[in-house]
Amino acid sequence: MTKLTKQQSLVLGVIQRHPAAADSETFLLERYWIEVDKWDETKSLYWNLQRSTHAETISRRRRELYNMGLIEYSDKALKSRTKAFKKELDAHSNYSKDMAEIVKPKIRFEMVDGERVAVIE
Numbered sequence: 001m002t003k004l005t006k007q008q009s010l011v012l013g014v015i016q017r018h019p020a021a022a023d024s025e026t027f028l029l030e031r032y033w034i035e036v037d038k039w040d041e042t043k044s045l046y047w048n049l050q051r052s053t054h055a056e057t058i059s060r061r062r063r064e065l066y067n068m069g070l071i072e073y074s075d076k077a078l079k080s081r082t083k084a085f086k087k088e089l090d091a092h093s094n095y096s097k098d099m100a101e102i103v104k105p106k107i108r109f110e111m112v113d114g115e116r117v118a119v120i121e
Contacts, residue, residue: 002068007053010036011061015071022066023077025059032058 004012014031015021021028033039037052065071073081106121 002070004070005061007057007061008064011058012065012070015062015065022062022071023074025055025062028062029055029058 033052
């Protein structure tokens with residue numbers, strides 16, 4: 001049996017009580033903050049968020065649980081995540097290519113005092 005961290009166990013508990021939370025990060029955050037972090041509706045958003053587990057932390061624990069095979073995403077959610085990942089990857093790849101053209105220095109070599117020197121334009 002896989003040994004889980006405390007936060008992994010807490011996230012897994014929320015998902016077991018609310019299976020839709022495996023597919024919806026927003027729903028998972030809502031349930032986690034209410035059930036685990038004891039969100040206080042009588043207090044401000046700022047007050048609650050200061051005392052709540054970071055959204056990124058909860059999301060990471062969910063991904064870890066998925067990678068461990070302890071939770072599953074629906075086919076629809078998995079396809080949506082895969083599509084979003086590919087879109088981000090393509091955008092990043094195109095951005096990197098564009099930036100390479102923008103910042104690619106032009107280099108020429110000259111002889112200065114008998115030494116070959118690189119001149120960046």
